[in-house]
Amino acid sequence: MKSPLQPPRAGSLRHFLLLWLLGGLWLLIACIVLVHLVGGLITLAREQDARLVAKLGRIDAAGGDEMQGVQGPVPPVPSFYRVSAIDGSLIAGDRMLEAFPWTATLPESGDPRFYVSQRSGTSVRAVAALRKDAHDPDRKVVVQFAEPMRARFELWDELPGQLLGWIGVAAVGMSLVVISGVAMTSRWLERARQALDAPQLDVGLYDGPSELRPAMARMHELHLRQREWVEEQRRFLADASHQLRTPMSVLRTQLQSAIAGDVPASEILPQMLHTVDRATDMANQLLSLSKLEQIKRAGRLQTVLLHAVALDAVMELAPLVAAKRLDFALEGDDGLGATGDPLMLGELLRNLLANAIHHTPDGGRLGILMRAYAATIELVVWDGGPGLDDALRPRLFQAFSATKGGVGLGLSICRQIAEAMGATMEIHNRVDGGRVIGVDAVVRWSQGP
Structure with a gap:
């Protein structure tokens, strides 16, 4: 099973940096927008509920004007009130606002109860409370006040201009910085690649990132060692071919002499054995040298x-x-x-x-x-x-x-x-x-x- 901490499969470093950095940047921006949005909506909801309670207290329980005693301009948010009997019959106010259906749940203390209702098919946020009838103190009436629900979400209308404006500009600017940084990094890596492809790698002329300089120096060292090793092997093979060719030529001459009967077998056979021993010794030494190269490269x-x-x-x-x-x-x-x-x-x-x-x-x-x-x-x-x-x-x-x-x-x-x-x-x-x-x-x- 693949570990969650295991790095992703290697691909394009440029694409990875762009996806990782831009993805993280835009995720951060989305979180900031969400936090601001949720905080703004909560603030609007609290403000609306506080406004409804304040206006509820200004309504005349006998059906007087809802703005009685209110100083200042009329608020821009539409509002509706209704005064009803306990059975729901209208006493005063807006007939289109539905009567509060759960009068038995309203506390006798007059504390308000918030709920969502309808007015002409439009959702409204409303508050209801029990009040004493101004004409009959022994009788209770239900006083309601409501505003459209859209007032709780008016932040949606203000968000593009107020919130997303500066965040969007900042996000675009940061994205350009990330893209330019990745592009510059790609150019540096391209310089490093070109330096590695150069026939004669010169670390002193390398002008890429300093973090890659040790790797370039190591590659330069490996290139030098490889060229030296190839040159040594070329010379060695040339010398070995010459050295092995000599005993083989001598052995061929000895065999021809033995076949022709020019030299007695008792004399030529020891010479041939010495030649074979010399060639065998040479082959064994060559094998030892090959084994040495393998062990040296293993480095253990x-x-x-x-x-x-x-x-x-x-x-x-x-x-x-x-x-x-x-x-x-x-x-x-x-x-x-x-x-x-x-x-x-x-x-x-x-x-x-x-x-x-x-x-x-x-x-x-x-x-x-x-x-x-x-x-x-x-x-x-x-x-x-x-x-x-x-x-x-x-x-x-x-x-x-x-x-x-x-x-x-x-x-x-x-x-x-x-x-x-x-x-x-x-x-x-x-x-x-x-x-x-x-x-x-x-x-x-x-x-x-």
Whole structure:
């Protein structure tokens, strides 16, 4: 069931504002008119009843002139009186005014009783009371006074000129203000739309409403990021196509050599297996990069226990460690955590650990160290390899800048994962006594300013 507080279905903002504001304005005006009208009618009714009672007291119960003793001009409202016996027979006054039919209900005290009657088919507002007969004090007579009912509603004739005049002018003026405001708002929104449609969105040149400026700035940022991402993907796909085309061409040449019998099978098959492994490694790295983009766009980060993720990565690569008879060490606080994503962090550790295993000589040492100090958390993957060449450092994290035996995507993906988790990544040689004894890959989270 739809909630009464649920906003209406989205449509034209201009139409909504016009209907909402003008509808509310005219509803308010209608309420004001109704209040004034009801108040005016009540006032007229009270004035008429008071006038009837006043005139009733001036009528001679013996049938004298109704205006006897009245000073001033004759009132403009027509009036009628009648003096009747208790049985309704006319004593004096207007014969056309019907006699009061409920004489038994009139109080002996002479208090007036209001009612509605007829005179020649016209509705009249009348008042009746008992009075003593001037000629016979022991006898009671019924004195009536009446005015046309239309006198109670004469406000209808005065309303257009007196009430609706100024309210109508005010309403038209306010309506013009509302319409002009909505029109101006529509022009501002049109400027915003044109700014968004511009090929090169410049927030500095935006001259629309200030409330929309944050949205425009956000859209500008999204446009820039989208263009950068599209450009990065274009370059990446071009490089990936080139990198995948190379092992496929090599594998085709090897197959042709094997079919032609130019090279013995015992020699060509290991070469083909190496080419397939290289292409497979490339495909896996491309899939990892695609998965990274999905996780980055989702933006859901949480506190991850570093030891648990590191242990999973070590168990997965344990056969490679055993194959090279490496001495491995996993050190650090079991409860140390950092902001990240378990899948992303696991991918980062597997890449760094596989790279360390590859460059560590047989029987060498490597490990993972987790440590925290001040407002910083570090995850270090270290090895006992020969170290980094100075010529390799500038392109260490560039995609497809492969070292010997690699495909050139692992470290690039690692840095992207670290940045997506709000961390930084550095790789440097570990030096002891002026001699390079290995490489440290450091992922660092800064927890403070």
